Amino acid sequence: MKTALSAIALICLSSAAVADQVSQQATQLEPQVIEWRRHFHQHPELSNREFETAKYIENYLKGLGLQVQSGVAHTGVVAILDTGKPGPVVALRADMDGLPVKEQNGLPFRSQAIGEYNGEKVPVMHACGHDTHMAMLMGAAKILTDMKSQLSGKVKFVFQPAEEGAPVGEKGGAELMVAEGVMKGVDVVFGLHISSDTDVGTVEYRHGGIMAAVDPYKIVVKGKQAHGAYPWLSVDPVVTSAQIVMGLQTIVSRELPLTQDAAVITVGSIHGGNRSNIIPNQVELVGTIRTLDDAMREDLHAAVHRKAKGIADSMRAEAEVILPYGDSYPVTYNDPTLMDKMLPTLHRTAGQGKVQEVKAVTGAEDFSFFQKEVPGLYLFVGGKSVDLPKHQAPAHHTPEFRIDEAGMKLGVELLTNLTLDYMQQRQ
Structure with missing residues (x-):
């Protein structure tokens, strides 16, 4: 018993020492991480069009001496750090794409970029923090490469395109990366998302579903014109x-x-008719379904078919339900056993009182496709200045979106320590 306790104590001391080393390196690297983030922020690209972003990342990773593959799922970049020693394969993921949003926040490095979306020229902005995600993963890649002698196994750095959804008529994102074999041989996957309304220095987690499954749908109601x-x-x-x-x-x-668990069904658009005095032949309803439980998801889908067809039949009309109508994402699900194992890493990295278990959100993330293949954790990292009231924090996907760059250091440390600690646990 004493021997076992002594071994545990040594592991704890070792982990604390390594965490201190990681923190020091992250502090030294922080100005470079900020520089990377600002470069990406000034040069955003839309989903499946991240050509220059990919080149920038590819060149950097090659400079670290990593095995690099480009053109994955169109524009993705995957790099492997092989320690040459037996051990698990840990995947770390960052998303790359911007959004068709015009930036209006006064940042000196704000985006002036223009892209093409659905055949139209649009302004482009990193309005969800993907620029920070890439910069944090690049920072973790640097530290882990420098600490290669302390690792056992492999680290796979996954820079994923099209998290916001591939253009109409195209495939993309995490689902395509999985189809192309990115997760083959991987044992575990970790991902982070910066949060504009969470204090810098804070990490948020949840056991089980943390973000919802998303299922777009379309209902075509057919009647008789008069x-x-x-x-x-x-x-x-x-x-x-x-x-x-x-x-x-x-x-x-x-x-x-x-x-x-929570669930949402929204009708986002209704289209039908063209004159005030003509009852049209048909109307189309388009919307989204969000669920956090697989059984509830199945029941809700069945109910949509039953409800739409039953109501239409009662009105002598017909209803055609197309579900899913476009890309569906599974629940972003944090494996509870893995979450328990890695919680000490979160506490040691963020510090006392800086780790919070939160309720699930009904937003969605295609990181969930990676988690369908292997156990994984998806965490939120604070990106709000502590002196800014939460209600004043600009929301994601808005022109005013901005984050406090001081929050990225914790993200770099988390990605690094999760990798180190997971490898140590598997030894």
Whole structure:
């Protein structure tokens, strides 16, 4: 028993010493991480169009002496640090793409970039923090490469394109990376997302589902056209659609066990008709479903079909349900056993009182495709200045979005320490 306790004590001392070493290196590297982030911020590129971003990352990783593969899932970059010693394969992921948003925040390095989205010229901005994610992973790659002699196994650095969704008619993102074999041989995957409304120096986690599954859908309601003055001659798809919209809301409120997990069903657009005095032949409803539990997800899907078709039938109309309508993402699910094992790493890295377990959010992340292949953790890192009130923090995906760059140092340390500690646990 004494021998076992002594071994544990030595491991704890060793981990603390390594964490101090990582912190010192992250501090020294912080100005460079900020420089990388600002470069990416000034030169954002849209999903599946991250050509210059990929070249910049590729050149840097090659300079570290890593094995680098480019053109993965169109524009992704994957690099491998091989220690030459037996051990697990740890994957670390950062997303690369910007958004069709015009930046309006007064930053001296704000984006002036223009891209093409759905055939139109649009402004482009890193309005979700992917620029920081890339910079943090580059920092972790540098430190882990310098600490190669202390590692056992391999580290796979995954720079993923198209997290925000591939252009219409294209495949992309994490799902395509998985299809191309990026996760083959990987034992575990870690990813971070910076948060504009969470204090710098804070890390947030959750056991199980932390971000929702997303399923877009389309309902086509078919009726019979008639003059608006004689509605009895029609089968009115507009009135039928109105009842379907209201009926869909009762699925969540009356059919799902909401004390178990949250769920959302939203109708985002309605299209039908072209004149005030013509009842059209059909109306189209397009929306999104968000769930945090696989069984609830299945039940909600079945209910949408049943509710839409039943209401349409009661109105003498027809309803065609297309679900999913476009790309679906699974639940971003933190393996509970892995979460328990790595919690000490979070506490040791962030410090006392800086680690918070949070409720799940109904936003979605295609990091979930990696987690379907191997156990993984997805964490939030604070990017809000501590003196800025939370209600004043600019939201993600908005023109005003901005983060405090001081938050990136913790991200670099977390990616590094999660890798080191996981490898040590597997030895």
